[in-house]
Amino acid sequence: MERLKIAFFCWESLYAERVGGLANAATNLAETLARHHEVHFFTRGEGGDAEINGVRYHYCRPAGGENIVRYCSDMSRGMIDRFAEFDTPSFDLLHFHDWHVVDVLRRLQERETIFTYHSTEFGRNGNSFSGGWPFSEISAIERYGASIAKHITAVSSTLRREAMNLYDIPDWKIDVVANGIVPGHYQADVDPGAVKRHYGFDPDSPLILFVGRLAWQKGPDMLVDAAPHLLREHADGQFAFIGDGQMRHGLETRARSLPVRFLGRLADAEYVELLNASDIVAIPSRNEPFGLVLLEAWSAGRCVVASDVGGLSENIEHGTDGVKVQPHPDSIGEGLSRVADSPEKALSMGREGLEKVKREFPWSRVAERMEDAYAKIAKHDTLLC
Template sequence: MHQPPPPPRPRVLHVTQPVDGGVARVVRDLARAQLTAGLRVAAACPGGELGAGLRELGVDVRPWRAGRSPGPGLPGEIRRLARLIEEVRPELVHAHSAKAGLAARLAVRGRVPTVFQPHAWSFEAVGGPTAALALRWERWGARWADRVVCVSQAERTTGLRAGVHASYAVIPNGIDLDRHSAPAGPSRAALLPDLDPAAPLVVCVGRLCRQKGQDLLLRAWDHVVCRLPGARLALVGDGPDRDALRRRARALGPAVRFAGAVTDTVPWYRAADLVVLPSRWEGMALAPLEALACGRPVVLSDVDGARESLPPALTPHCLVPPEDPEALARAITALLSDAPLRASLGGRGRGHVQSTHDVRHTADRVADLYRELLGGRPPVSTERRESLHP
């Protein structure tokens, strides 16, 4: 007796803007794991390295022309995304970060199962009237997300306290452990050939912007070099605050190096004695997880997700109050002065990340969420797809 062919596996469309930094790494690693699991994966993004990297993995990448922040071009961005969704015909839309979450929810408006993952809340990134508008939107837009995925319990709590009432799921970030345990790339001497091999080296990996707090780290560095004159700081990344940070760092002379954007951050983690991320806000940053996977201790601002990314044994040494350069300097100085403690913390951190933050575990939990949403709704018919255009 002829058996009908099994239905195709559901297709997920990842909508992403921005296309750099931690959000891009999350999407890339998640897409890789989903393809390995047999899921049909498509992506809508403005291109860049993320688009090229996803194509190499085998993702169906559709260029979506959209700016990083909301502006007068938003209506056109929404219309273009609605047409793109009509072409791809996904069974589920997964929107990443505030801008993509805004455009995708307005383009879909509940007609296709929708997951929104803020990767830190939009209203934390701005101030004044803009923050009020962002909060108002998040409260309103929550109705068009079947699930809001937070990467930490703290991020979920922030949303609830702000009045964003939604159906939440908490799925901590994961990283590609294979990549972070692979043979080392360029050595410290190759990355910084003029650096004294005995000099204590602190590395900060992140977009050069207010969120990541490199300005706070430079203010702290004045205090660090007073105690440890040979200490050196490497800022790895690029972004809108590059020129302002360079001006601020001039007074510190050779104590601060700007490495620029790099395609592979692993060699920088391995070159470091200590990795620092003094963020003003986060959901759950990837850089600390990546550094710990490489066996390097970290110092973090105690913002959303930071405490949850560390085992309890590390928190007394590795967490500092946000926007407190003096506390940051004390924590950095203490760890740079204690090599055995750094080695112990790095080893404990690596074990914690290996057991708790494997991206394959993250992908499994996301897949369970997709199955729950797709199993609880009827198949997406042509009739339901009509009028996708706002």
């Protein structure tokens, strides 16, 4: 593909404001594309500009707002101002990541644009609302972004279908471009017993690890409720929860009598150490558009017990590189017990997962698929002419 001048718009990145997996996905894609293209990344942060791993970062600091939608509108104005500083010569393509930057897309919709769904508002919060899912302001923004972008991608086939059904997106307009991983970032040579002891766990007992937001979508409550099932079969089981969120206080109360520790957010190095010291990684999500934690666990050679939903369902081969369960405490508990019953099989599934991420999820492969999506924009414009 010919060298392009590409602008990324994303409200988070690995080197400034980081909220969740979106920072990893957008940053790593930008850095991989920068090997062959000129890539500028417009995001939140302090200071003016920085060049990191070939990507040129341009920061803005929103003044704020009474809610997240108003905040993102203010952020978008800052991104537009910064974008104008670097639009000579003009950018060939503008890539927008998730709903936070749709207001920028609105202002630049006449350009060559692509919009990526990393999740939807329905997936994040849908059934957690009493009385069903309301078509919220954020959902309306997601629909509008899809309507005005020249092309769209989604990080899994499940998310593609979800977005098409929710927002009436035609089949020809949206492709699947999965996320990738750098396995070495999640590997560490650790003494598992010493790491467990450091966090107050029994060094000789199996440790089940949860990583993610303590929010309805990620299902941490179902994992807490599954713990008694595992403990009936394996009384020495113990659980570590990495992450924070609005459910934390209630979960701590719920788990008061259980061998469960809530560790909050950890530094990257601490997370990688605990990941490599764990015996099972549990991913009990109710909705998971892709599931970067799955690739992180596999990169560390860990066995996963994961809900049979979304990208998790698409990527796990049940019984070979992980165990798929229903998003219900009884099923999750049964899956955990099955893995704990056979440590050797668990190690084997972890090794299979590591081979899969090396084979199927390198960022170079993801970047090639995204370039194919970029090429469709130019092809579509040619046909219109």
